[in-house]
Amino acid sequence: MPATGDMPPEEFRRYGHEVIDWIADYFEQVGSYPVLPRVSPGDVAGQLPELAPEEPAEMSEILADFRDVLVPGVTHWNHPAFFGYFAISGSGPGVLGETLAAALNVNAMLWRTSPSATELEERALSWLRQLMGLPADFHGHIQDTASTSTMVALAGARERAGLGVREDGLTGRALPRLRVYCSEEAHSVVEKSCVTLGLGLSAVRRVATDEAFRLAVPALRAAIEADVAAGDLPIAVVATVGTTSTTAVDPVPEIADICHQHGLWLHVDAAYGGAAAILPEMRHILRGCELADSLTVNPHKWLFVPVDCSALYLRDPNVVRRAFAYTLDILKTSEGEAATNLMEYGPALGRRFRALKLWMVLRYFGRSGIADRIREHIRLAALFASWVDVDPEWERMAPTEFSTVCFRYHPPGASDAELDRVNQGILDALNESGETLLSQARLRGRLSLRLAIGNIRTAEEHLRAAWELLMETAMMNDG
């Protein structure tokens, strides 16, 4: 290898083709891999040299190690029977978009550091906004994950509270305790954001939910009023459209009323559920969201875009810009206000060209193709729920709003404690089988199995196979 320069173009071409061929084969055969790999902690690391490599290696050798050492330790999120967490898919056009973005390797921090990256990001997020039926005055940009999107939204709320937090921070003066509200079923990202922002875990008021795991509006109102009476300063409510455990949809219109009344920032976490609003028959899930100050939806969740890609919509992007814009001399440019510099809307300076993969996915499938796939996932979930509902030995644990089903094995006469034990056994056996992967959720203290459909390869046959395996496993475990 010469002492300068990159991999020669012809070598890149040859190994690039090899990588693409491997991926094409992998996508075709991924259903034959175990979903969860059969490795214990340390197994993969044990096959990797402890000492850093001194000399260059041949790409053929590196790719062989990828196949022989790394792939056997990969959890296959692409497997059509992956029903864990939120099942996701980095579709073919998304993978090609990511490949091109890595090759261009631009930084979309300033307009000037890659005009196409900034302008495509704004355009692609305008398209997604239209597809979801969000208001035209919502301004969208991309963050890495919903963790960051939520944190940025709550930073906007903190800034808008009028305490001069950007300049003066929260210490060295007497400030009331700030409060953020969400339901018991909201994602832990609310707590993590509040820790990051200096509000602390105790700033978060988790409000009770109703029988369908939706935020209980009277409980929210009571919590805010109690805090105000105690001298605290409520600043924001995080409502969820598609909670993590049961995919419940909080009553956003009523929550928006309360926010309006108390001057609170309303952030909607639609990271998973928002995608469904692309279907006309599901548009209702975003009812009231036109009143939000911010909303996040993750194209890397249910819109077939590889991780990471979280869309953050802001009604007034200038609040967030006021919180975060801070420009070094070296980054000052001559375009002035004519150009948008997206680094001003969040904590990170470095920004990948994530819009490319989103644009390729939206173009390749079109609204109709995306809607077909999401509709099919919802149909499959309803079908699975119907199998659970008609079987007296199984019980559904929550309404099925989208493509995720919470349920448990429930032979007659068993106590909740016994059921927890039996269902944990079923889950462990199932996941160890390598045939499928499910998650668990604890609902009102009871263990629920949780099957999430979102993989682009999942078809009815995979669901039937999982159901049969569940029934077999239950029989084996119900000793």
Next chain:
Amino acid sequence: MPATGDMPPEEFRRYGHEVIDWIADYFEQVGSYPVLPRVSPGDVAGQLPELAPEEPAEMSEILADFRDVLVPGVTHWNHPAFFGYFAISGSGPGVLGETLAAALNVNAMLWRTSPSATELEERALSWLRQLMGLPADFHGHIQDTASTSTMVALAGARERAGLGVREDGLTGRALPRLRVYCSEEAHSVVEKSCVTLGLGLSAVRRVATDEAFRLAVPALRAAIEADVAAGDLPIAVVATVGTTSTTAVDPVPEIADICHQHGLWLHVDAAYGGAAAILPEMRHILRGCELADSLTVNPHKWLFVPVDCSALYLRDPNVVRRAFAYTLDILKTSEGEAATNLMEYGPALGRRFRALKLWMVLRYFGRSGIADRIREHIRLAALFASWVDVDPEWERMAPTEFSTVCFRYHPPGASDAELDRVNQGILDALNESGETLLSQARLRGRLSLRLAIGNIRTAEEHLRAAWELLMETAMMNDG
């Protein structure tokens, strides 16, 4: 297109090969593109439909639009005469690593959600630690950018201050004003992090620098003592190894002494400069860093890895884990302490398989290949500095520690104000030419041109051409 499923594997294979071929050609020809695209704000967006696509498009059409609409609006960070900001390179093996990571599309949040991703991340960061000569007890993980790495490090400092910030936050009680120190030349990421963390811009004390733009230790000592006397609470110092403007190296051993004496967290921002420590003759730049609490180096800057990939090393990862670990039921796993769950070490839950590209780059080039390339960049910068130094009409504006040269055109007899105007004219004309891209820096109030070498394709010929263009442009502008 059927209503379900991904792009068919054979179609992925065909277009994947087309994408790889385009990249191979692009890498070969990138020197013939204009570095800065010849577009004005809105030009690219104006060629993209305002309405979201309804129907699927053929991949051939999408790739044609990529080439015809997007590429002409791209700033070519890959161009061998890209000398702006910090010049970076996503090398061939890095691009292939990113492609495979996008295809696997795993989330490295938990060990179980992809054991290979977690174990490779720890192993690759151990290799990088060895290559840089960092202590064996530094624990490394990957964040997206140095913005996040710095914020996480300062969150660690905030947590270690013993105020119970994770639980109780910073409001609702009397706390002293927290203080963070860095030099006048440190990156604005310190301010952005302090805004995010609720410390505020005014928490940041920017300390004077010496004649070589290094943090002045007596000024640091005086600032800390004054703040302590005023009842403030110093928590951290951010030292920089390779500042953004001039690539100065702060006196870390002396700073570490002060930190030790006052119980402050020492974070070292070696995002750019740290990579040079791979060369034995440059190892001295990390002198004293073995005493730091945290250190960040960005493989996406000068280690030929595509954005984003920031390595964060922590002496006591448990402090950061204490700040950020917060686990939902759905994410609880049975491996217990035997498995590392990397999501606990930062704000983000979703984590891409970034270790794959880093591993492929370290393997492909090996220590020797990486050292050769960095050494050549340093040689080129010294060569350019020598051209500036021997020419009486040009002036070097700062010591050249690494591969970045600060200089200006300085015909005899001109005032600083005239020189600012002339040099701004040279910079604008140069960047508009499309032949090369430089940045500016303001040093002690004077405008400096700034040439950063870091692109893997940059050879002596590109540097000579830039130097000739600079001299021609100066002659034209010096009417």
